[in-house]
Amino acid sequence: MSRHSSDEEPTAKRAKLPTTDEIYLDTIDRKRLDFDFEKICSVTLSNINVYGCLVCGKYFQGRSHSSIAFNHSINEDHHVFINFNNLKIYVLPENYEVKSTMLNDIKYQVLPSYTEQDLKKFQDEGFKSVDLNGNDYIPGYIGLNNMKANDYSNVVIQALFHVPLIRDKLLLSSLDNFKNEMNKRVIILIKKLWSSRLFRNHISPHELLQYISILSNKKFNINEQKDPKDFLVWFLNSLGKSFKEDGEGLISKSFQGKIQIQSKKENDDQVKEVVTKFWLLNIDLPPIPVIKDNHEAKHIPQVKLTKLLDVYQKGEEVLLANGEVRKYKILKLPKYLILHFDRFKDKALNLDLSVKDRNQTMVEFHLEIEILGVKYKLISNIIHDVSESQDEDQSDWKVQLKHHSEWFEIENLIVKPKEKEFLFLNETYLQIWERV
Numbered sequence: 001m002s003r004h005s006s007d008e009e010p011t012a013k014r015a016k017l018p019t020t021d022e023i024y025l026d027t028i029d030r031k032r033l034d035f036d037f038e039k040i041c042s043v044t045l046s047n048i049n050v051y052g053c054l055v056c057g058k059y060f061q062g063r064s065h066s067s068i069a070f071n072h073s074i075n076e077d078h079h080v081f082i083n084f085n086n087l088k089i090y091v092l093p094e095n096y097e098v099k100s101t102m103l104n105d106i107k108y109q110v111l112p113s114y115t116e117q118d119l120k121k122f123q124d125e126g127f128k129s130v131d132l133n134g135n136d137y138i139p140g141y142i143g144l145n146n147m148k149a150n151d152y153s154n155v156v157i158q159a160l161f162h163v164p165l166i167r168d169k170l171l172l173s174s175l176d177n178f179k180n181e182m183n184k185r186v187i188i189l190i191k192k193l194w195s196s197r198l199f200r201n202h203i204s205p206h207e208l209l210q211y212i213s214i215l216s217n218k219k220f221n222i223n224e225q226k227d228p229k230d231f232l233v234w235f236l237n238s239l240g241k242s243f244k245e246d247g248e249g250l251i252s253k254s255f256q257g258k259i260q261i262q263s264k265k266e267n268d269d270q271v272k273e274v275v276t277k278f279w280l281l282n283i284d285l286p287p288i289p290v291i292k293d294n295h296e297a298k299h300i301p302q303v304k305l306t307k308l309l310d311v312y313q314k315g316e317e318v319l320l321a322n323g324e325v326r327k328y329k330i331l332k333l334p335k336y337l338i339l340h341f342d343r344f345k346d347k348a349l350n351l352d353l354s355v356k357d358r359n360q361t362m363v364e365f366h367l368e369i370e371i372l373g374v375k376y377k378l379i380s381n382i383i384h385d386v387s388e389s390q391d392e393d394q395s396d397w398k399v400q401l402k403h404h405s406e407w408f409e410i411e412n413l414i415v416k417p418k419e420k421e422f423l424f425l426n427e428t429y430l431q432i433w434e435r436v
Helices: 066-075 101-110 116-121 152-159 163-169 180-191 206-215 228-245 248-257 420-426
Strands: 050-053 057-062 080-083 089-092 096-098 255-264 271-276 281-284 303-306 326-330 335-340 362-364 368-371 376-389 394-403 406-411 414-418 426-436
Touching: 050 066, 050 271, 057 066, 080 101, 089 101, 116 163, 116 376, 152 163, 152 180, 152 206, 152 228, 152 394, 152 406, 152 426, 163 180, 163 248, 180 206, 180 228, 206 228, 228 248, 228 335, 228 426, 362 420, 362 426, 406 420, 414 420
Parallel strands: 281 335, 303 362
Antiparallel strands: 050 057, 050 080, 080 089, 089 096, 255 271, 255 326, 335 426, 368 376, 376 394, 376 426, 394 406, 406 414
């Protein structure tokens, strides 16, 4: 006879109880998590021993009894916290570590990691990702948050972080190999920029820019518009020093060239000669005013980039406003050549120009050039735009970035494709060229 008769009730299966590691994990709200901001306690404003609440996204100090995070867990019934220093996750107030692999995606948001295989994916033109909201994005080609007036620094950061040598080296770097705080924040931001696992398809440079504001004595901050060229030179100088302190000459090897400058007073035979290193080459635009016809239509002059480079390629003499005559001779070209088109300076009169009176000359260029027998291809193009207002015109900054055979234009959080044939129709301000 069968052990169980046909009219017996089947034994109910017991529901699987969550393990200790899984308790409270369903309270985590990934869409509220944002780890791009300065890691300081939202109550004490201290940056020591800070945890992030994975339920509400706020930052709190400590984990011990009576700490801010401990009290938050009791008062708000939020129980899961991540330590930003070691990426360990804890449940409070019980105060035990959660080791579940279900939270690895959250740890990756704080500090992404890369392998050689990950870098090979960037060579695939069709490589795309999707964020938590279902938005498609291309890793590396995402928006940077403009918190108030930091678009001038955003475009520089985007351009530098798209230099392949810089990108690949830093993505594979471990924070453990660097002591300098600037280097660490740069590496964290570039790892986030190129991440294929973002919760949202944009990031904020807040953590890096806060440190830059302190380091520059608030010369470069998020509240006041600055010249991207001035920021670029300061940033390269600072990175050159900071990476050298950590035993890495990456910045100077990538961007630094050498030039000979001969100068003399007009009608004077005595010549002074100086050999110096440079981060970028200044390109003077011809002093051609905007001409208006009878219908008040503006005619913007154009000039070819190859013509502007003659001062460096053919050794043409340049007359400065103080009567000094200069000649330039490039002794060493860098792997990545940066060009700066000076739109806010009248060299003939030695006057700074306002946004309204800037030199609007369009620079016509091909996507590949040859300088002193060395071939370069354009990889990024920072452009100047204007927001008109009743008080005064304001500068807006955008960056155009090469992505395989395509180009994308990024303005803060807006990313859109750009036809490469029309790149020169904008007010080019800074360019980065890669040696072929």
